[in-house]
Amino acid sequence: MKKTLSALSLLSILITFSVSAQNGEIRGFVYDKSTGEPIIFTNVVIRELNLGKATDINGFFTITKLKPGNYTLLCWSVGFDTARASVEIKSGRIINQNLLS
Numbered sequence: 001m002k003k004t005l006s007a008l009s010l011l012s013i014l015i016t017f018s019v020s021a022q023n024g025e026i027r028g029f030v031y032d033k034s035t036g037e038p039i040i041f042t043n044v045v046i047r048e049l050n051l052g053k054a055t056d057i058n059g060f061f062t063i064t065k066l067k068p069g070n071y072t073l074l075c076w077s078v079g080f081d082t083a084r085a086s087v088e089i090k091s092g093r094i095i096n097q098n099l100l101s
Contacts, residue, residue: 001035005050007070008049017030019100022067022068022091022092023064023065023067023068023091023092024066024067024068024089024090024091024092024093024094024095025033025062025063025064025065025066025093025094026046026062026063026087026089026096026097027060027062027063027068027094027095027096027097028059028062028093028096028099029055029058029059029060029061029098029099030042030044030047030055030061030075030083030095030098030099030100030101031059031098031099031100031101032080032100032101033100033101035083037059038042038055038059039055039056039059039077039101040052040056040057041054041055041056041057042055042056042057042059042075042076042077042079042080042101043075043076043096044061044063044073044074044075044099045073045074045075046063046071046072046073046074047071047072047073047074047081048069048071048072049066049071050094051063054090060062060079062087065078066089067089067091069088069089070086070087070089071086071087071088071089072084072085072086072087073085073086073087073097073099075101076101077086077101080101081101082101083099083100083101085097085099
């Protein structure tokens with residue numbers, strides 16, 4: 001019984017890793033293009049998925065569990081221009097994309 005539970009536990013862990021490895025991730029910073037300062041607490045959105053995250057106190061964002069494909073990354077905030085970037089998400093890869101707004 002113990003061997004069966006251990007084998008099942010190992011199998012479920014391997015399945016979890018293989019499923020998560022099929023997804024990609026995008027991360028980066030949003031900066032004010034005129035000053036170079038980070039823009040904090042602004043939204044970064046993937047247009048095609050209507051999915052996004054807010055930047056932190058350093059202007060950093062990360063969006064995980066993305067299916068491979070081509071997407072448009074948007075960022076807008078009051079008082080700043082809209083920033084836009086085309087990105088290609090690849091399976092198991094982390095894409096770094098900074099935005100200037």
